[in-house]
Amino acid sequence: MSQTYEYDEKKSNKFVDIIQSKRIDVSRIAVTGIIAILYWQQLVPVYVLWAAIAIGLYPLAKKAAIEGIRERKIGTELFITIATLTAVFGGETVAGAVLMVIILIAEFIAELNTDRARASIKNLIGSVPTTAIVKDGGTERTVAIADLKVGDIVLVREGEKISIDGTVIHGNGAVNEAPITGESIPKDKACGDHVFAGTIVEAGAFDIRVEQVGKDTTFARIISLVEEAESHQAPVQKLVDKVAKWLIPAVFAFLIIVYLATQNVLLIVTLLIFTSPAELGLATPLVMIAAIARAARSGVLVKGGIYLESLAKIDTIVFDKTGTLTSNKSRVVDIEVFDSSFSKDELLAFAATADRRSAHPLAKAIVDHASGKKLAISEPTEFEQVRGRGVKATVEKKEILVGNSALLQENGVEVPVIGSGSSTPVHVSINGKFAGVIMVGDTIRPGAKTALAELRNTGVKRIIMLTGDNESTAKAVTDELGIDEYRANLLPQDKVAVIREMQQRGTKVVMVGDGINDAPALAAADVSIAMGGGGTQAAMEAADIVLMTDDLAKIAIARTISRRAYRTIQENLIAGVGVVHILGITAALLGWIGPIQAAILHLGPDVLVFLNSVKLLKVKLVKELQVKD
Numbered sequence: 001m002s003q004t005y006e007y008d009e010k011k012s013n014k015f016v017d018i019i020q021s022k023r024i025d026v027s028r029i030a031v032t033g034i035i036a037i038l039y040w041q042q043l044v045p046v047y048v049l050w051a052a053i054a055i056g057l058y059p060l061a062k063k064a065a066i067e068g069i070r071e072r073k074i075g076t077e078l079f080i081t082i083a084t085l086t087a088v089f090g091g092e093t094v095a096g097a098v099l100m101v102i103i104l105i106a107e108f109i110a111e112l113n114t115d116r117a118r119a120s121i122k123n124l125i126g127s128v129p130t131t132a133i134v135k136d137g138g139t140e141r142t143v144a145i146a147d148l149k150v151g152d153i154v155l156v157r158e159g160e161k162i163s164i165d166g167t168v169i170h171g172n173g174a175v176n177e178a179p180i181t182g183e184s185i186p187k188d189k190a191c192g193d194h195v196f197a198g199t200i201v202e203a204g205a206f207d208i209r210v211e212q213v214g215k216d217t218t219f220a221r222i223i224s225l226v227e228e229a230e231s232h233q234a235p236v237q238k239l240v241d242k243v244a245k246w247l248i249p250a251v252f253a254f255l256i257i258v259y260l261a262t263q264n265v266l267l268i269v270t271l272l273i274f275t276s277p278a279e280l281g282l283a284t285p286l287v288m289i290a291a292i293a294r295a296a297r298s299g300v301l302v303k304g305g306i307y308l309e310s311l312a313k314i315d316t317i318v319f320d321k322t323g324t325l326t327s328n329k330s331r332v333v334d335i336e337v338f339d340s341s342f343s344k345d346e347l348l349a350f351a352a353t354a355d356r357r358s359a360h361p362l363a364k365a366i367v368d369h370a371s372g373k374k375l376a377i378s379e380p381t382e383f384e385q386v387r388g389r390g391v392k393a394t395v396e397k398k399e400i401l402v403g404n405s406a407l408l409q410e411n412g413v414e415v416p417v418i419g420s421g422s423s424t425p426v427h428v429s430i431n432g433k434f435a436g437v438i439m440v441g442d443t444i445r446p447g448a449k450t451a452l453a454e455l456r457n458t459g460v461k462r463i464i465m466l467t468g469d470n471e472s473t474a475k476a477v478t479d480e481l482g483i484d485e486y487r488a489n490l491l492p493q494d495k496v497a498v499i500r501e502m503q504q505r506g507t508k509v510v511m512v513g514d515g516i517n518d519a520p521a522l523a524a525a526d527v528s529i530a531m532g533g534g535g536t537q538a539a540m541e542a543a544d545i546v547l548m549t550d551d552l553a554k555i556a557i558a559r560t561i562s563r564r565a566y567r568t569i570q571e572n573l574i575a576g577v578g579v580v581h582i583l584g585i586t587a588a589l590l591g592w593i594g595p596i597q598a599a600i601l602h603l604g605p606d607v608l609v610f611l612n613s614v615k616l617l618k619v620k621l622v623k624e625l626q627v628k629d
Contacts, residue, residue, distance in 0.1 A: 029104045032056040036097040049097055050088070056100050057084055080104075083272035087595065090265030095595050099269065102599035128198050128219060129163045132156075135207060145214060152210045156201050165212035165219075168193050173204015180218060180299070180548055222301060222548075251275040258589075266594055273598040274584035284569050286613035291565035294616050299548040300558045307544040310527045312562035313508060317460055317555075318499065320513040320521070321467035321477060322361055324531055325552075326442040330365035333423055334439040338416070339430070347436045349375045351428050354393035354400040357383050362426055363391070363402070365440050388468055388491035390426075401429040404470065406489070408434065424473050442473075449481050451552035458559045466495045466521070495521040512555065513543075529555060564616060572609045580605045 035052035038044045057080075064077035080100065087096030133155040134143050140155060145163050148154070153169065156162050162175070174186035180196045186203070189195060195208060198219035214220060255275070259268050288305035295302045302308050319325050335344045342350070352370035355363035356377060370377055382394035389410070390403015401408055405415045405427055413429045423439040452463055465486040467474050474488035487498055499521060502509050511518070511525030514532065522528035522543055530543035532550040547554045584601055587593045593601070 025104075025108055028056055028059070029101060029108065032097065032104070033101040036094060036101060039097070040094055046093060049093060053084065053088060053093075053097050053100060056097075056104060057081060060104075083269050083595075086265060086272065087269045090269075092266060092269070092595075095266065095269070099273070099595045099599045102596070128217075129161050132163045148210055148213045150210055150213070154208045154210055155205065156208060157205045158201050158203055160201055162195050162197055162199050162201065162206075162208065163213075164197050164208065164210045165217045166195060166208040166210045168195060168206045169209050170207035171205050173206065174202045176200040176202050180222070222296060267588060267591075269595040270588040270593065270598045271585060273595065274581050274588060284572070286610060287565050287568045287572065287616065290614050290616040291561050291568075295558055295561050298554065298557050298561070299551075300554050300561075301546040301548065302558065302562075303544050303546075307527050308562045308565055310508065311510065311545070311559055312566040314510050314527065315460055316462040316464065316502065316507050317455060317510045317512060318464045318466055318502075318521075318525070319483075320495075320511075320518045321465055321469060321474065322442065323514045324512055324518075325445060325448050325465060325477060325481060327445045330361050330424075330440045330442045332365055332369035332438055333441040335436065336418075336439070337436040339433060339435040342430070342435055344436075345373065345375055347428055348373070348438065349377065350395055350398070350400055350430060350435075351402045351426070351438055352377045353380055353395045354383075354391050354402045356380065358385060358391050361442070362424060362440050366402075366426065366438055388494075399431050402426060404468070404489075424469050444477065444480060445550070445552060448552055451556060452481055452483070454553060454556035455559065458556055458563065460559070466490055466498060468492075492518075492520050496524045499524045529558070561616070568612055568616060572612055575608070575612075580608070 032052045032055065035044060035049055039046065039049040060077040061081045064081055068078065084096045084100045087093070087099060129145065131142050131144055132148060133140050134148070135153045135155050148164060154164060154166070158173065168189055168191055170191065172188070172190040175189050175195055176186045177196060177199045180199060189204075189206065195206070196219060197212075197217040212218070215224070255268055255271055258271060259265075284305070288308065291308055292302050292305070295308075322330075332348075335348055337344055337347055339347075348366070348370050352367045352375065355366050356379065358364075367377065378395065380393035380395050380400075381397075382392075384392040386392060386403065386407055389407035390401065392411075393400045393402070401411055401413065403426065405425075408415050408427050408429050411429075411432075413432060413434055415427060415434055418425050418427075418437055423441045426438040426440055428435045428438065455463070462485070463483050465474065465478055465481075465483050467477075467486065467488055468490050469488060471488045474486045477483070478486045487494075490498070495518070499509050499511060503526070508526045510527045510529060511521050512529045512531065513522050514530065522530065527545065528543040529545045529547065531547050531552075545558060547558075580601070584593070584598060588598060
C-alpha cells in the first residue's frame with residue numbers, strides 16, 4: 001500500500017518541527033534570561049551579564065546592519081539594539097537585559113507565527129504520497145514517486161491519494177478533487193477520464209497511466225504558484241514599507257527632543273520599544289499569506305497580493321462571452337441553404353471539412369454535428385485560420401469560406417441580412433458565392449445569472465460583456481443575464497482597445513476569459529481571471545487569478561476573500577498597531593510605564609496581528625453555488 005497517510009503524521013508534528021528549527025534562538029533567549037536573573041540575585045559579576053547581552057544582541061545587530069547596508073531597510077532589530085545599548089550605557093544594565101529578553105521572545109513569537117502561517121498553505125491544500133504501486137507484467141511493486149516514468153501504470157485504491165496526473169485506463173469510482181478544484185462533492189471517474197495528483201479516491205479503484213509526475217503535475221504547479229505569490233507585494237504593503245522607511249528619521253528626531261527635554265534614559269528606552277516599526281512589516285504579509293492559502297483551498301489561484309488588493313478595489317468586471325458566460329457547448333440548431341446547387345448535408349459537409357482544423361467552439365459544433373449525421377468529412381487541401389473572422393479552406397478544389405459576415409464581405413462575397421435571434425449565424429461561401437448559413441446556439445453557463453448577482457452583492461457596480469459574436473446574439477445573452485453593457489463584433493485587438501479606453505477614463509478593469517483565446521485582453525486588464533485552469537498550463541500562465549473549475553461563483557468567492565483581506569490589513573494597521581502604539585507612547589510620556597512593562601506590552605500587537613490575520617483561513621465566506629444543469 002502506498003504511503004498515503006505519511007503526511008497526516010507530519011502535519012501533526014509541524015509545530016514541533018518549527019520549534020526545533022529555531023532551537024538556537026530558544027537557547028539564546030534562555031541563556032540571556034537565566035544570566036540576567038542570576039546577576040539580579042548577585043550570583044554572577046556584571047561582565048558575565050555583559051557577555052550574555054552581547055550573545056543575545058549579536059544576531060540582531062548583525063541583521064540590522066545587513067538590512068541597513070544591503071536593503072536600505074531599518075527594522076525592529078535596529079530599535080532593539082539601540083534600546084538595549086542605551087539602557088546598558090545609561091546605567092540600567094539589568095533593565096536592558098530583561099528588555100532584550102522580552103523583545104527577543106516577542107520577535108520569536110512573531111517569526112513563529114509567520115512560519116506557521118506559511119506552513120498552513122501546504123497543510124490547507126494537502127499533500128501527495130511519497131510512493132506509488134506500479135503494475136508491471138502482472139506484478140505489483142512499490143516505487144518512489146521520483147522513480148515513476150511517463151507511461152507507467154499506477155494502481156490507486158479506495159482511501160488513497162493519487163500521486164500523479166494521468167488517465168484512467170481501468171476501473172471506476174469517485175474522486176474527491178477538492179485540493180485542485182475546491183469542490184467538495186466527489187466526481188465519478190471511469191476509463192478515459194483525467195485525474196490529478198493530490199486528489200483522493202473515495203470509492204472504487206483505478207489503474208492510471210502516468211502523464212505528469214512530480215513538479216510537472218497540476219498539484220505541484222498550484223503549490224509553486226501559491227508559494228511564489230508572497231513575493232508579489234500588494235500596493236498597501238509597499239506603502240507600509242515606504243511609511244516605515246520615512247518614519248525612522250522622524251522617530252529618532254522625536255526621541256532626541258524628548259531626551260534633551262527630560263534627560264531620562266529609561267523613558268527613551270521605553271519610547272524606543274513603542275516607536276519600533278516591526279508590526280507595520282508584520283501587518284500585511286501575514287494577511288496575504290492567509291488569504292492566498294484560503295483562496296487556493298477554494299479552487300482559486302491568486303498569484304500575488306497585488307492582484308488580491310486590486311480585486312478588492314475594482315467596481316467593473318468585463319466578461320468574454322463564448323466559453324465564459326456561455327457553457328462552450330455550442331450545437332447546430334438550423335441550416336439554411338441559399339444556393340440550390342447544394343443540399344443541407346452537402347453544405348454542412350463542406351463547412352465541417354473546412355472547420356476541421358479549427359479549435360473555435362463554433363467550428364467544433366459544426367464538425368460534431370456533421371459527425372453525428374455520419375457525413376464524410378475529408379481533409380482540406382489548404383487551410384487558413386483568419387483571427388476573429390473564421391477560416392479559409394480548399395475542399396475538393398472548391399474555395400470555401402466559413403465564418404462571420406465580415407469574413408465573406410472582406411473577400412468580395414455579398415451577404416444577405418439574416419435574422420439570428422439568440423443563435424450565432426456561421427456563413428458559408430463556395431467559390432465566391434454565398435451558399436448558406438449554419439445557425440449555432442450556445443447555452444448560458446449554469447449558474448451564470450446567480451453568480452453575477454453574487455458579484456453585485458460584493459460591490460461590483462458595472463458588468464460588461466465583450467464578444468466577437470453578432471449584435472443580436474450579444475443582446476440576447478446580455479438581456480438574459482442582466483448585464484449592464486455589451487460590445488459585439490469585436491476582434492481580439494478590439495477587445496484590448498475597449499479595455500484601454502476604460503482604463504484611460506480611470507476605471508480599474510478585471511477581465512474574465514478562458515485564458516487562451518482571450519490572452520491579449522487578459523494581458524491588458526488590471527486584473528485578469530482565467531476560467532477552468534485545472535490541468536491547463538496555458539490558463540495558469542495567462543492570468544493573474546486562475547479558477548480551477550469553470551464555476552463563475554468562484555469569482556465572487558475570490559472577490560469576498562480579497563475584500564476581507566484588505567479590511568483585515570486595515571484592522572491590523574489601525575487597531576493592532578496604531579492604537580496600541582499610540583496608547584503606549586502616551587503612557588510612557590506620562591510616566592505610567594517603564595521599559596519592562598513596555599516590552600511586555602510589545603507582545604500584544606504581535607499576537608493581535610497574528611490572530612486577526614489567520615482568521616482568514618477559517619472565516620465563513622460566500623456559500624459556493626451549487627447549480628444543476
